[in-house]
Amino acid sequence: MDFSKVPLQTVERLSRYRRVLADLQEDGVESVFSHRLAELMGVTPAQVRRDLSIFGSFGNVARGYDVVELHGTIGRLLGTDKLQTLAMIGLGNLGRTLLTYRGFQERGFHIGPVFDRDSEKIGKVYAGRRCYSIDDLETVLPDFKCKMAILACGSSGLDAIVARLADLGIRSILNFVPCRVIPPQGVFIENVDLSAKLEKLSFLSKA
Amino acid sequence: MDFSKVPLQTVERLSRYRRVLADLQEDGVESVFSHRLAELMGVTPAQVRRDLSIFGSFGNVARGYDVVELHGTIGRLLGTDKLQTLAMIGLGNLGRTLLTYRGFQERGFHIGPVFDRDSEKIGKVYAGRRCYSIDDLETVLPDFKCKMAILACGSSGLDAIVARLADLGIRSILNFVPCRVIPPQGVFIENVDLSAKLEKLSFLSKA
Numbered sequence A, B: 001m002d003f004s005k006v007p008l009q010t011v012e013r014l015s016r017y018r019r020v021l022a023d024l025q026e027d028g029v030e031s032v033f034s035h036r037l038a039e040l041m042g043v044t045p046a047q048v049r050r051d052l053s054i055f056g057s058f059g060n061v062a063r064g065y066d067v068v069e070l071h072g073t074i075g076r077l078l079g080t081d082k083l084q085t086l087a088m089i090g091l092g093n094l095g096r097t098l099l100t101y102r103g104f105q106e107r108g109f110h111i112g113p114v115f116d117r118d119s120e121k122i123g124k125v126y127a128g129r130r131c132y133s134i135d136d137l138e139t140v141l142p143d144f145k146c147k148m149a150i151l152a153c154g155s156s157g158l159d160a161i162v163a164r165l166a167d168l169g170i171r172s173i174l175n176f177v178p179c180r181v182i183p184p185q186g187v188f189i190e191n192v193d194l195s196a197k198l199e200k201l202s203f204l205s206k207a
Helices: A008-026 A034-041 A045-054 A067-078 A093-099 A102-106 A134-144 A158-167 A194-206 B008-026 B034-041 B045-054 B067-078 B093-099 B102-106 B134-144 B158-167 B194-206
Strands: A084-089 A109-116 A129-133 A148-151 A172-175 A188-191 B084-089 B109-116 B129-133 B148-151 B172-175 B188-191
Touching: A008 A034, A008 A045, A008 A067, A008 B194, A034 A045, A067 B194, A084 A093, A084 A134, A084 A158, A093 A109, A093 B093, A102 A109, A102 B194, A109 A134, A109 B194, A129 A134, A134 A158, A148 A158, A148 B194, A172 B194, A188 B194, A194 B008, A194 B067, A194 B102, A194 B109, A194 B148, A194 B172, A194 B188, B008 B034, B008 B045, B008 B067, B034 B045, B084 B093, B084 B134, B084 B158, B093 B109, B102 B109, B109 B134, B129 B134, B134 B158, B148 B158
Parallel strands: A084 A109, A084 A148, A109 A129, A148 A172, A172 A188, B084 B109, B084 B148, B109 B129, B148 B172, B172 B188
Antiparallel strands: none
């Protein structure tokens, strides 16, 4: 199937489907109807059927969807059925925190090579990973076969780093740096903007 | 106006409007038409006009919207025109990283009182904040007049902590703990699920 044709909002829901199904599996539920799944997801039953039919899951009129099977299918679609290695740029406070963030490992993500420009950090080992110089990106990164990277560095020269990552085959980037980055052709950038979430909460706390 | 009637998706866009307008202001742009704003936001011009009219901003046929004025209006709506103090529960790696996260302060948020259950941490000072015992929540928190809190603690007993925060007047919560929390009546919880973002990127890196 052509993944690039899947609507972005469906992709965003996939990971919530996976989580809801993991919870159902944990609770010992074997099968689930679209209306129950819709309730847990906060969408309409028609939306659930539309989303899942894109990936060839049509459920069963009498029993609904098989929880274990659907959970497995979505894991394969998300590529989280096997461990994936990510590169990380920047080993400041945030970068070091992410190295030990359990949520990543639990979902099948492992931070492999880490890069920094600080000579104090280069060559040292942090949470089991050796820190490489950002100057050695081109020689080090290819050995790790990463398709994804995390940006947890400063904002100076960020566009150039992103261009180098793209040239080295990085296809998607989780960006913690609070500044505008234009994604190169064929690269997807997801921004984590914690301040934007606080702004939303600030508005809602006045409501 | 009744804030509770504003659609959630409009609220989520507000903080992006604020950022786009801040960028325009920085670039010296004085006024902007809805179609240009729409382009920068990635929505339709009709959507922009609908969103902003909710808050009484109708622009000007000849000149468009006044950038400085609209930026100020949205800042007041978001409540980020004055510094807001947040409480934080949990002073592990993540909590300590958030204490020094510049993005918060830049957008008008300040982490005030911090709480932990670890007797090794209680009474010590981290990045200028004294760590209080979570047992003292009811006596310490009211002095700080917080409406918002950040959860960066472990998952055990989380529902009880959220219930206590709600009783103490906390209206909205930014939750970094990767587990299900049912919001008490009148409390809004925004979950930060970094693994879900990675799952989405993993899917897109295969597309």
